[in-house]
Amino acid sequence: MIDELTQTINIDQEKISLNWERGPMAMPTERLEELVAWGRASRTVGYVFRPSTVDDLRAVFGLAEASGRTVTFRAGGNSYGDAGANGENIILSVTRMNRILEWYPQTGRITVEPGVTLQQLWEYILGDGWWIPIATGTMKTTVGGCAAMNTHGKNGWQAGTFGDHVESFELLLPSGELITCDRQQNRDIFHAAIGGFGMLGCFTRLTMQMKRVYSGxxxxxxxxxxxxxxxxxxxxxxxxxxxxxxxxxxxxxxxxxxxxxxxxxxxxxxxxxxxxxxxxxxxxxxxxxxxxxxxxxxxxxxxxxxxxxxxxxxxxxxxxxxxxxxxxxxxxxxxxxxxxxxxxxxxxxxxxxxxxxxxxxxxxxxxxxxxxxxxxxxxxxxxxxxxxxxxxxxxxxxxxxxxxxxxxxxxxxxxxxxxxxxxxxxxxxxxxxxxxxxxxxxxxxxxxxxxxxxxIAAAYLGDETIARFTALKQRLDPDCLLESNLWRRLFKDGGSG
Ligand SMILES: Cc1cc2nc3c(=O)[nH]c(=O)nc-3n(C[C@H](O)[C@H](O)[C@H](O)COP(=O)(O)OP(=O)(O)OC[C@H]3O[C@@H](n4cnc5c(N)ncnc54)[C@H](O)[C@@H]3O)c2cc1C
Structure with missing residues (x-):
């Protein structure tokens, strides 16, 4: 049954039959998991993979291509709706890519893998007198998930959004190519992948500036x-x-x-x-x-x-x-x-x-x-x-x-x-x-x-913005390997899915 809220399959309401045989390669059924939106108003099933390296990510992209499935990234799973859902397709959970790679306590600059949670982050830096510049209402969100949605805190009017504090990131494209983006290099991709709800590539490494504090x-x-x-x-x-x-x-x-x-x-x-x-x-x-x-x-x-x-x-x-x-x-x-x-x-x-x-x-x-x-x-x-x-x-x-x-x-x-x-x-x-x-x-x-x-999405974003985003997606992901329920609901072929 297609759910009215998110057009995802609602497995607790009606029995579903999945179309297992899609591409030449069958998917491993032991990977099938039920995935619940944070608000619990919608659920889907998908094939979940939990890579811990960039090469593992590339391997899943290869599997997706061979099996004719699409891929959505998922991190902390704290989005209320269908941003991290991809019914009957592949979910790439990045939670195991959660290492802090570089930390400079003198300057407050940090480089992390995308699955590092805000909790990990502040617990790591606070003793040196630093705090996270943008805090969501829960510390269970990840750096990758916050960059992909460009989250805000209770200080938005003066500190901006999460992306304003990201200095650079590496993005793994569906082709397997790893590119570096900042405000000079791949500037257009930098400004579209932040807030781009995981539709252009996977953040694999992000560098951010933390905020100096003088008290706990x-x-x-x-x-x-x-x-x-x-x-x-x-x-x-x-x-x-x-x-x-x-x-x-x-x-x-x-x-x-x-x-x-x-x-x-x-x-x-x-x-x-x-x-x-x-x-x-x-x-x-x-x-x-x-x-x-x-x-x-x-x-x-x-x-x-x-x-x-x-x-x-x-x-x-x-x-x-x-x-x-x-x-x-x-x-x-x-x-x-x-x-x-x-x-x-x-x-x-x-x-x-x-x-x-x-x-x-x-x-x-x-x-x-x-x-x-x-x-x-x-x-x-x-x-x-x-x-x-x-x-x-x-x-x-x-x-x-x-x-x-x-x-x-x-x-x-x-x-x-x-x-x-x-x-x-x-x-x-x-x-x-x-x-x-x-x-x-x-x-x-x-x-x-x-x-x-x-x-409604077209009305508030404007046709030109959507056209620019879809053109960039076409360039970076020509075979449309990256899709989510959210993408299909709002943007794919004008939202027809
Ligand atoms: C209790 C609660 C309070 C909240 N408070 C706030 C708030 O104050 N401000 C605010 O802005 N939001 C808030 N949120 C929403 C939340 O911050 C966002 O939904 C955030 O994106 C969730 O991060 P996550 O790590 O759980 O990512 P997920 O929900 O798992 O994924 C979010 C999106 O990021 C993409 N993604 C994840 N990892 C990657 C990656 N490595 N590369 C590319 N794309 C990726 C996914 O595909 C998906 O589209 C709140 C949510 C909850 C549950």
Whole structure:
């Protein structure tokens, strides 16, 4: 059965029959694995290979050609939708290519293999007084996966995206050729492979610049707003004063209070502000607590959250979070970097959503239209009876990469619960939201997407950008060895797949 969300095969819903015999060479069935999108709203099966060297990667490319299959790379598997899925075809998991190759603690420059996770990275460099320049909400993402999606952090308006901190990389092309790309050499490929969702080649080695820090702690302040208008104007007035800025919005409440927010602002400490930097930079002072209130293991928390993860319960969860934040308004405290950045790793965030999982919808809207657009989106979700359970607001800036979601404006990441009953309604609603986003000049982020259609991708990226990307792909991958469900859904032959 073809799933409505991602057009991938949904093996838990209906029996599937795979077309094993495709090319002259049969695929080893022991390689078949079920692959679940991070949001668990879609699943596929594919032949999974886990190479540990560039030669191993080349061998899998050869096998793909001989067997008439296509290849998708997969790393941490943290994309919410189908970016790392390739139904009935080959999945090249790069997680074993996870060595740190060179580290220069004087300059903060590091060279790594693509499967190195952000966790590995910060744990390796922090003791020398460095931190990762762009941190995603989970530290389980990899350097290759972050470059391929050009991820952002809570500092997008001033630090840009992941790609802005990549100095160079080696890319393995489907032909087996290994090329070096930076801002001078293969400049066009550099700007297209970053954000190119693995469709041009495999990153095999990346060099990046890390960020200098003078403490293992970060100074955090909180501020609570009463509605969306106040949230947006507070962001705009104060964002430049901090290194990080993020708002947790209540989109469950109806009426004028919708969009009220618990805002967290943070800045790095200047030299001398931390009296004991050597101590706070130590790894043992960064670890996320393993238990809540010293009793309940984090791994079990989702069982307590689960009964509240419905429209009724989440109304009260959002309300409780808001009033708790108001109670602590204007709070100011120091917190370890890991705790500030990777709050979502504290729990199994996907599990409370239940067996149908969740999808995330994250539009990016220019400053001038952001308040109107998000207000309309929230009201539309209420009208359809499908409110989003968690809404996170961030500030961004444009970036120089070809497939870009960047705007001088804001993004709102919204989590929608998926159930067997509401699935078609959520899909239909996201299509209506797409029209609102386009009306306000917005863009979309492929790492979070599950429902976009080719016409919408063409509308926000522009036909010329898509033509440039497909021409480059034709040059680097003439036999179309690299494909993913995402590519087929949005771009291949105009999205017809
Ligand atoms: C809890 C949570 C919080 C998140 N927070 C944020 C956030 O704050 N900001 C943000 O921007 N994103 C965020 N994300 C999304 C996530 O950062 C991206 O989806 C990221 O790309 C995932 O990295 P990964 O290593 O898991 O890659 P995967 O999801 O496995 O793969 C992502 C893409 O990269 C390609 N790829 C992987 N490795 C390579 C390689 N070596 N060469 C070429 N292509 C490759 C894959 O083909 C795929 O298209 C979050 C996700 C989760 C689950």
């Amino acid at each position: 702690l970060i100074q955090v302040e909180t501020y609570v707003t009463r509605n969306l208008a106040e949230t947006m104007s507070y962001f705009e007035a104060h964002v430049a004063e901090y290194d990080y800025f993020v708002g947790w919005l209540d989109a469950m409440v109806r009426g004028r209070a919708v969009g009220r927010a618990d805002i967290h602002k943070a800045r790095h400490l200047a030299p001398g502000e931390d009296p004991m930097p050597a101590q706070t930079l130590r790894l043992e002072n960064q670890r996320l607590p393993a238990n809540v209130m010293g009793i309940i293991p984090n791994s079990l928390i989702w069982r307590f959250q689960r009964p509240f993860w419905n429209d009724f319960g989440m109304y009260f969860v959002n309300m409780a979070k808001y009033w708790a934040a108001r109670w602590h308004n204007h709070n100011s405290y120091r917190q370890p970097h890991a705790l500030f950045h990777f709050l979502l790793d504290y729990f199994d965030w996907d599990k409370p959503f239940g067996p149908g999982g969740l999808i995330q919808y994250q539009p990016f809207i220019p400053v001038a239209n952001a308040e109107a657009a998000f207000g309309e989106i929230f009201r539309h979700c209420h009208k359809r009876g499908l409110p989003n359970y968690l809404s996170v607001l961030k500030r961004h800036r444009p970036d120089p990469f070809l497939i870009s979601y960047g705007v001088d404006g804001y993004s709102m990441a919204m989590d929608f619960r998926i159930t067997a009953r509401n699935r078609p309604r959520v899909v239909q609603m996201t299509r209506e939201l797409d029209e609102i986003v386009l009306k306000y000049g917005g863009r979309f982020y492929l790492a979070k997407d599950s429902t976009l259609r080719p016409a």
